[in-house]
Amino acid sequence: MYIIVAGGGKVGFYLTKTLITEGYEVLLIEKNPAKCDIYMEQFGAAIMQGDSAEASTLQEAGAARADVVIAVTGEDEDNLVICQVAKERFEVKRTIARVNNPKNEQMFRTLGIDATVSNTNVIMNMIEQQIPELPFVHLLALKHEELAIVEVKVSPKSEVVNHEIQHIRFPRDVIITAMLRRGELIIPSGQTVIEPGDELIVVTRRAQEEQLRRLLTIDAT
Amino acid sequence: MRILILGCGRLGARLAMDASAAGHEVAIIDKDPRSFSRLPGDLNAVIVLGTGIDEDVQRSAGVETVDTFIAVTDNDNTNIMAAQIAQKVFHVENVLLRVYDPARAETYQSLGLTVICPTRLVADVIERELPDFNLSSDMTGL
Amino acid sequence: MYRRILVPVHGGALDHYAIDLAASIADHKGGTDLTLVYVVEVPQRLSLDSDLPCEIEDGESVLQEARRFAESIKGVKWRKIATELLQARMASSAIVDESIERGAEAIVLASANRRRRGSLTQGETVPFILDHAPCTVMLVRPTTLDGNL
Numbered sequence: 359m360y361i362i363v364a365g366g367g368k369v370g371f372y373l374t375k376t377l378i379t380e381g382y383e384v385l386l387i388e389k390n391p392a393k394c395d396i397y398m399e400q401f402g403a404a405i406m407q408g409d410s411a412e413a414s415t416l417q418e419a420g421a422a423r424a425d426v427v428i429a430v431t432g433e434d435e436d437n438l439v440i441c442q443v444a445k446e447r448f449e450v451k452r453t454i455a456r457v458n459n460p461k462n463e464q465m466f467r468t469l470g471i472d473a474t475v476s477n478t479n480v481i482m483n484m485i486e487q488q489i490p491e492l493p494f495v496h497l498l499a500l501k502h503e504e505l506a507i508v509e510v511k512v513s514p515k516s517e518v519v520n521h522e523i524q525h526i527r528f529p530r531d532v533i534i535t536a537m538l539r540r541g542e543l544i545i546p547s548g549q550t551v552i553e554p555g556d557e558l559i560v561v562t563r564r565a566q567e568e569q570l571r572r573l574l575t576i577d578a579t
Numbered sequence: 580m581r582i583l584i585l586g587c588g589r590l591g592a593r594l595a596m597d598a599s600a601a602g603h604e605v606a607i608i609d610k611d612p613r614s615f616s617r618l619p620g621d622l623n624a625v626i627v628l629g630t631g632i633d634e635d636v637q638r639s640a641g642v643e644t645v646d647t648f649i650a651v652t653d654n655d656n657t658n659i660m661a662a663q664i665a666q667k668v669f670h671v672e673n674v675l676l677r678v679y680d681p682a683r684a685e686t687y688q689s690l691g692l693t694v695i696c697p698t699r700l701v702a703d704v705i706e707r708e709l710p711d712f713n714l715s716s717d718m719t720g721l
Numbered sequence: 722m723y724r725r726i727l728v729p730v731h732g733g734a735l736d737h738y739a740i741d742l743a744a745s746i747a748d749h750k751g752g753t754d755l756t757l758v759y760v761v762e763v764p765q766r767l768s769l770d771s772d773l774p775c776e777i778e779d780g781e782s783v784l785q786e787a788r789r790f791a792e793s794i795k796g797v798k799w800r801k802i803a804t805e806l807l808q809a810r811m812a813s814s815a816i817v818d819e820s821i822e823r824g825a826e827a828i829v830l831a832s833a834n835r836r837r838r839g840s841l842t843q844g845e846t847v848p849f850i851l852d853h854a855p856c857t858v859m860l861v862r863p864t865t866l867d868g869n870l
Binding site for chain 1: 632633634635654655656657659660661663664667668680682683686689690
Binding site for chain 3: 360383385402403404406417418419420422423
């Protein structure tokens with residue numbers, strides 16, 4: 359499987375590193391030549407300098423034979439255009455865009471992007487869900503319009519702070535799949551105590567999204 | 580006519596002034612407050628500070644009731660995304676956008692947007708002014 | 722004196738400079754194993770294992786020519802001349818990897834000044850090899866640019 363990663367920020371860098379370790383053929387495209395020189399030391403031929411939104415760059419990168427194009431720059435408009443150009447001009451089967459502004463998630467789907475993500479781990483899962491023998495397949499349900507993955511940062515003043523997950527009254531149909539605490543990945547259990555600033559990755563029904571956000575981000579008082 | 584312009588650079592400001600002088604209702608969006616200094620103080624237009632690729636910003640500029648949306652920031656991708664929001668989400672009747680990169684212009688033209696590519700336009704004019712310029716393609720045309 | 726030398730070749734008169742230099746540092750008593758390497762660089766738009774019959778054919782003939790030239794040098798004792806045709810994304814890292822695999826004591830290569838985007842450069846291959854090869858590296862940059870250079 360050949361994967362093109364567009365955008366060599368932190369997400370792009372670590373994603374590329376992980377994908378190479380997993381044994382995929384990967385190419386990271388980064389605009390900034392100085393950054394490319396640094397990455398070249400680590401990735402060798404798996405790095406290319408260029409503007410991924412330009413058709414000529416994608417052509418040189420071999421987009422026509424790519425199975426997946428993942429756009430993870432810091433700009434939503436760039437990620438959208440990279441994915442659309444990959445799809446329209448090079449008929450890339452699967453395009454994944456990083457969404458920096460969560461409001462754009464729905465928008466990107468409307469505009470034909472196959473999947474949107476806001477977190478490296480979730481991107482990994484989406485790639486892996488293509489391989490049938492892995493047990494991650496449930497993420498396919500994401501295609502269902504009612505479902506959403508949301509990333510929420512817990513406000514220090516939220517009522518859930520310092521409570522075990524099992525004792526928090528979440529809205530119905532909400533699952534906390536993972537959390538990031540000071541950059542560490544935690545797979546939570548019922549006994550996990552929520553700390554202020556934890557970033558929760560939650561699978562939920564879209565209808566519950568707003569209620570969930572309110573619970574986690576709004577001042578309890 | 581109601582016109583929403585995204586990008587208050589030289590072109591956006593020019594269009595806003597012309598449209599307003601012609602008696603149209605004008606709104607203009609830009610993310611940089613300094614860019615509005617290009618507009619005359621007495622211009623009758625709705626001015627909105629914000630990024631054009633945000634639905635809510637477009638909404639507050641009245642996108643739901645405009646007939647025409649024109650995206651002319653200096654960033655191709657911003658114009659492309661903003662134009663698609665206006666077209667696909669708000670169903671604006673006329674959506675025009677500027678795209679400098681000819682390849683991208685072609686891609687989005689084929690997706691049903693009205694794309695204006697200055698690079699292509701200027702190249703065409705220059706090539707028309709220089710009759711010998713296109714010799715090779717003329718010859719292949721024979 | 723070096724007993725295992727690797728010489729990257731890519732066709733043309735420069736190859737002779739490199740092979741000549743290799744011969745002059747070879748072990749004249751015990752003999753030297755010479756490995757001639759040609760790398761077919763596969764562009765990213767193609768998969769690494771693509772069939773590239775023309776490039777492979779070119780490479781084979783360059784290697785044969787280089788071997789003939791090496792054999793024609795008088796007074797040098799080649800214990801063995803091996804030719805290796807590699808298909809890789811980057812010639813530089815393929816050459817370094819090959820030198821490690823073969824336990825080469827020296828890599829000898831020739832290069833010419835080139836201009837790219839207006840400025841003078843040795844390309845990417847030479848600096849990478851200088852930076853990464855675990856053995857001695859010798860570089861010839863001839864003054865006379867003759868032949869098809």
